[in-house]
Amino acid sequence: MVLEKLGSSLRDTLGKIAKSVFVDEKLINELVRDIQRALLQADVNVKLVFDLSNKIKERITREETPGGLTKKEYLIKIVYEELTNFLGEKTHEIEIKKKPTKIMLVGLFGNGKTTTSAKLGKYFQKRGVKVALMSTDTWRPAAFKQLQQLGKQLNMPVFGNPEEKDPVKIYKSFEQKLKDFDLVIVDTAGRDALSDDLIKEIEDINKAVKADERLLVMGADLGQAAQAQAQQFHDSCNVTGVIATKMDGTAKAGGALSACAITDSPIKFIGVGEKIDDLEQFNPERFVGRLLGMGDIETLLEKAKEAISEDQAEDLSKRFLKGKFNLLDLYDQMSAMSKMGSMGKLMEMIPGFSQLKMPKDLLKVQEGKLEGWKHIMNSCTKEELEDPDLMSPSRIDRIATGSGRSTKEIRELLKQYKQGKKMAKMMGGASGGSMKGMERMMKKMQSGGGMPGMKLK
Numbered sequence: 001m002v003l004e005k006l007g008s009s010l011r012d013t014l015g016k017i018a019k020s021v022f023v024d025e026k027l028i029n030e031l032v033r034d035i036q037r038a039l040l041q042a043d044v045n046v047k048l049v050f051d052l053s054n055k056i057k058e059r060i061t062r063e064e065t066p067g068g069l070t071k072k073e074y075l076i077k078i079v080y081e082e083l084t085n086f087l088g089e090k091t092h093e094i095e096i097k098k099k100p101t102k103i104m105l106v107g108l109f110g111n112g113k114t115t116t117s118a119k120l121g122k123y124f125q126k127r128g129v130k131v132a133l134m135s136t137d138t139w140r141p142a143a144f145k146q147l148q149q150l151g152k153q154l155n156m157p158v159f160g161n162p163e164e165k166d167p168v169k170i171y172k173s174f175e176q177k178l179k180d181f182d183l184v185i186v187d188t189a190g191r192d193a194l195s196d197d198l199i200k201e202i203e204d205i206n207k208a209v210k211a212d213e214r215l216l217v218m219g220a221d222l223g224q225a226a227q228a229q230a231q232q233f234h235d236s237c238n239v240t241g242v243i244a245t246k247m248d249g250t251a252k253a254g255g256a257l258s259a260c261a262i263t264d265s266p267i268k269f270i271g272v273g274e275k276i277d278d279l280e281q282f283n284p285e286r287f288v289g290r291l292l293g294m295g296d297i298e299t300l301l302e303k304a305k306e307a308i309s310e311d312q313a314e315d316l317s318k319r320f321l322k323g324k325f326n327l328l329d330l331y332d333q334m335s336a337m338s339k340m341g342s343m344g345k346l347m348e349m350i351p352g353f354s355q356l357k358m359p360k361d362l363l364k365v366q367e368g369k370l371e372g373w374k375h376i377m378n379s380c381t382k383e384e385l386e387d388p389d390l391m392s393p394s395r396i397d398r399i400a401t402g403s404g405r406s407t408k409e410i411r412e413l414l415k416q417y418k419q420g421k422k423m424a425k426m427m428g429g430a431s432g433g434s435m436k437g438m439e440r441m442m443k444k445m446q447s448g449g450g451m452p453g454m455k456l457k
Contacts, residue, residue: 006254007291009038010083014076014292023071032057035079042254043223048086056082080288087257087284092241092266094213096129100184104211106202106237108229109190111219112245114143116271117187118150119279120243123269124183125154132181134174135160136167136205139189147187153276157181167201168208186211194229199236206237214239216265219246220253230265244282245271327377327385327417372405373413379403388417 013034020027032053039049056078065074094103103120105113114137121131133151135158137143144160151158159174167188178184186209191198206214216239218226226244233239242260247253247270260267267282377385379402384390391414400407 006038006042009041010035010079010291013038014079017072017075020072023075028057028060028075031075031079039254039258044254044258045224045227048258052082052086076292080292083288083291084284087287088260088266088282089284091281091283091285092268093281094241094268096124096182098212100132100178100181101213102184102186102209102211103213103215104186104188104206104209105215105217105243106188106233106239107190107217108194109140109192111190111217112271113137113190113217114146114187115150116217116243116245116279117147117185118154118156119271119276120269121151121156121183121185122154122276123279123281125156130180130182131156132178132184133158134171134178134184134186136170137187137189138165138167138170139191143187143189150276167205171205171208194232194236202237213241215268216242218242218244218256218260220244220256220270221246222256226256226260230260234265239265241266241268243267243269243271243279248272248278327380327388327413369409369412372409373416375403376405376410376413388414 013031016034017023017027017031035056036049036053039052040046059078059082060075063074063078065071069077094101105117105120107113114135117133121133125131133147133156135144135147141162144158144162147160148158159177161170161173164170164173171186186205188202188205189198214237216230216233216237218229220226222229230239230242242265244253244256244260244267257267270280270282270287272278272280376399379399384395384399391410396407396410399405399410403410
């Protein structure tokens with residue numbers, strides 16, 4: 001999960017507020033100390049930590065609690081708002097206003113520029129944008145080949161010439177062809193450090209490309225060092241934003257996030273995993289909501305829409321209502337869930353679920369079960385998938401042999417199907433038979449699933 005340790009510490013801190021009888025000076029001081037400790041452990045700059053905690057304390061002690069909220073609820077609201085402001089306050093969107101819009105990725109070796117180029121391409125491709133990728137990395141021999149392979153997975157054209165050593169010449173040779181696309185993402189070379197030759201190369205290719213966006217790709221594991229790097233790149237190349245990678249695997253990411261947010265280089269995207277879909281637009285409000293256990297329904301709904309179309313959701317809802325739910329529907333449901341991401345990531349987006357503190361091992365077991373069930377269903381006949389009630393002991397034995405799974409697993413799957421069929425009727429009714437109805441139902445969860453009584457914007 002993203003910033004799991006920091007999120008856990010902050011949720012424990014807010015838990016103390018919820019359990020307290022009174023909001024007094026002792027509680028406020030304890031709250032501020034806990035927040036300071038959590039942020040310092042996440043490698044946030046000391047001065048920034050004290051500036052933030054002083055703002056929180058000042059607001060708590062000076063501001064009157066508005067009507068409709070208790071003192072405890074308002075205290076939580078202040079923490080939420082100040083953390084959001086701390087991480088940049090607003091979302092910085094990239095708009096495709098002209099054809100082609102050009103994004104150039106810059107950064108040092110080892111931060112994932114090439115992979116991020118493909119992730120960014122996929123992000124816009126899913127939104128109906130016609131995307132092309134371009135490799136101008138003449139330093140790393142495998143860069144063009146890697147981008148080609150990623151482009152092939154996405155059915156996305158990749159331009160480049162591994163034989164040419166001048167990145168400007170590479171770009172110029174394809175400039176006319178690039179005019180056929182809405183968006184061109186240019187992957188550039190990196191170095192071990194921000195050297196003079198790297199700066200000159202970036203400046204030269206930027207003059208040729210005339211990029212609309214110059215995004216610094218930076219690993220979140222840099223911690224406090226991220227601030228200096230972001231500032232250096234900004235001063236040298238006038239970067240317009242940052243993509244923070246490795247957000248799922250480091251305790252230091254808090255430092256990188258906050259450091260970038262206070263420079264002139266706002267974070268625009270975050271990499272939250274290794275899969276090609278694991279890139280999210282950075283939204284401070286939603287991000288802090290996840291950290292504090294309040295969930296992120298909006299992002300969850302976006303992922304759901306990407307995994308299953310409105311027509312598919314409509315059809316599935318109608319089948320639910322008619323009681324025609326079968327193993328094929330369960331398979332489609334599981335496939336859609338797998339497209340949305342890991343169970344751990346999905347759970348942290350549902351209000352209140354991140355507070356359950358489910359062990360990682362248990363989540364991995366559940367994901368493993370889903371994968372095993374897919375193998376089982378691939379060994380079933382069409383007739384069995386459409387009518388699971390046909391499953392006899394002899395059929396179960398045959399499926400077990402064909403799938404390499406145990407008969408116990410098959411019976412677990414059938415049990416899940418029966419439970420799912422009952423749940424499906426309930427969900428179908430609650431959703432009103434449409435994706436929009438499901439949105440309404442999930443948004444209701446938000447108001448009751450996070451902190452009691454809190455309705456954050």
